[in-house]
Amino acid sequence: MVVAAFIISVASAAAAFVSGLVAFSAYRFGKKTHEETTQQAVELNKRDLFLSLHERLCSPDQIRGRRDIRTRGTGIPEVQQLRASTSGDDANAAVGALAMLDTLGLYVDCKFVDENLVLTEWGYVLAELTEPAKYFVETGKGPNGRAASSSMLAAVVA
DSSP states (O other): OHHHHHHHHHHHHHHHHHHHHHHHHHHHHHHHHHHHHHHHHHHHHHHHHHHHHHHHHTSHHHHHHHHHHHHHOSSHHHHHHHHTOSSOHHHHHHHHHHHHHHHHHHHHHTTSSOHHHHHHHHHHHHHHHHHHHHHHHHHTOOTTSOOSSOHHHHHHHO
């Protein structure tokens, strides 16, 4: 009888040990799955945010604004003339395009979107607008000498 009780105790202990191993393995698997799922969700969110920004950057107003920056932002006098135009639509489109590029730069700096993806897709546009955008930033300075737009725009065009 004692031997049978001993065998049952050992079997129970072995079963408890195996049960503990199974539980630990299940915990590790769950943790790993959770981390992978979280990472996938983050990547999908970054992709969706990039696609949303890309869509907005491809809107007709944004394209017109970038075209105005490129073609009419050849120097400070030209930008001042554009800003002083009676309708203001062209200047507003240009400033709106710069603001959108500023937002794009902010999202890259905060790692909300992938920098390599942005540079692959929009790097040529940023390079093309660097010099003209500086004139817009310079002419947008107020009496205190600070740029009217955020400091991120200066970083994007720098």
